[in-house]
Amino acid sequence: MTDATGRARTVLVLGGGSEIGLAITRALVERGARGVVLAARRPEALDAPAEALRSAGANVEVIPFDAEQIDAQESVIIDAFDRARARTGDVDIAIVAFGRLDERDVLQETPAEAGHIAALNYAGAVASALAIAQQMVAQGHGTLIVLSSVAGQHARPSMAPYAGAKAGLDAFTDALRDALRGTGVRVMTVRPGWVYSRMTVGQRSMPFAVMPERVAADVLSGLDGGATVVWTPRIVRYVALALRWLPRWATRLGFRVTSMRRPRNR
């Protein structure tokens, strides 16, 4: 259980390869978390980050997890909770961190690929979040962190399927939070702006770009302060708010300016 000083003991990360997910986990381990389960599509790719968490004092287990296999998700997540319990205890914090971004003009995208991106980022995350929520309700406590995106608040044509999925996930998370009232389970939505990571490598960075560590720091202060939604960096909240009130033609112009001289993707 998250203790009286706000320290979680056991953390589960779905999308263990996510740099934001790992940065949050690292920060939680530095604060005293002792058990980490990383669930990832390619566990073998997590040797280095798992080792780093171990040398920081955590008991780390890496398990295979494919977010696109929606029918298999529940059993993988139940298994992850059981493994955590056998080592360090109930899962105190679970992070839904997986996601895929294929930044290109939406009209250049194959419809199948766009559908897969939408399925992973939305349907996959919905199944994960719900499976985690149910396990946490059964244990009577826990915090679910869902990585959404500012893109979900304001969709650019260059990441339309991703942005649409994040918008849906964000709405689902709001509703899930309401449904979980009184269960002891807390839900936090994280809306990062542009973050330097593998997902965005090769792209021209947007204004207010931050490192994953900054996201992690903001998430931890959100956990301490009881936040339900964390915008990171904080200013993107006001940017998103401003963009919402601008006419669409003005934001289109903005997209064009911030997309200029972007190196070609892939």
Place this chain on the structure above:
Amino acid sequence: MFVPGTRQRLTGWGRTAPSVATVVRPASRDEASAALDTIGARGVTARGLGRAYGDAAQNGGGTVLDCTALDAIGAVDAERGTVVAGGGASLDAIGRAIAAHGWVLPVVPGTRIVTVGGAIAADVHGKGHHRDGSFGAHVEAITLVLPDGETREVTRASDRALFDATTGGMGLTGVIAAATLRLERASGTVRVTTTRTRDLDATMLALVEADARHRYSVAWIDLVGGRGRGIVGAADRIDLDAPSARGEAGRRALRLAVPAVVPVNLVRHASVRAFNELWLRRPIRAEALQSFDAFNAPLDALGAWPRLYGPRGLLQYQCALPIGADAALRTIVEAIADGAPAVPAFAVLKRLGAAGDGPLSFPIEGWTLAVDFPAGAPVLGAFLDTLDERVAAAGGRVYLAKDARMRAEMVPLMYPRIDEWRETQARVDPRGVLTSDLDRRLGLTRGATRGPR
């Protein structure tokens, strides 16, 4: 028999680390036993008046037996000087019931609003520990409802190991449905001697001297504007007619109540500093007559005082250090006064007498220090971990009834008889039905290596 329950969010008295459990309130021993029959995978724990500061009486996802309806108080057996009280009866109610006949409970902790079950499960101690020992020392028999539904009266003669494992056993050896308590014929009035001390050494010396001459002693110490200066109170019961319950209530005309919701933490560095200065400088009568309850449990008059700490609650760090660990005590007091990352709002120092028989019973002969901090400062956790290590290295321990943060690996270092306790616990609970958030966090019943349930 089906006893219905409701899902409730529970915390300890410190209002930290909540979890949601199904709360069942049995109206009788039989109902308690029936409720134990239908326990799910997350097990069950008993709860009284929720005065344990940490997570001892909560059980996330499982069942919590609210025992406060098992509150019958029998007639005093004047010949043997005993009374039989339900596990859910409060020491306050018992005290009032027996006072009229000239009896008192020999051991009352710093609050009367605890149940008999909680007092036994935490093996609580009072300001007279150096003379009287802990609560368990005055218990003659415990009626335990065991996980298999059997109700058994346990005495030192019938099952010494189980009796001892239950005193201080944090409720993990069975549900305490009733107990036979030994009473004492004494008045409810004490003569109190109060002295001011200028530093920690003076406080420690005053406590040592007080213990030699007085039955009760305690020191309030200032760790914000000083490093252990304070006020030492010592008291003895005197032979006067006990003030009647009504007379006492009448005198407590000025009753302060903490509002139901305090939206922010009012316990801050500046407010504590100011309070401590005023409290130290208040006019002190060197000697005065007072009711025992007012001397012993002054905070009871304030009601739900932890609300003053705002929504994040408070954390009480209470440790005991053995005789000869004076140097460790000084280091710990200085570390808190100089470098605690949260304001040490309220601190109490006291000497403890000889340890009791419970393998998990907290008191050991030496010193005990209790410090209240506002909870929620994440760095406080790391700071208290370092104190844990100092305490363990000095042969001391942290009080489980106050804890909501300690790491499991400290338990065997602080409670070296844990394996002996586990053996008895496993004998009465082979299926592992009895558990709690505290148990899961510290691996009390199962051991840290086997992993909590």
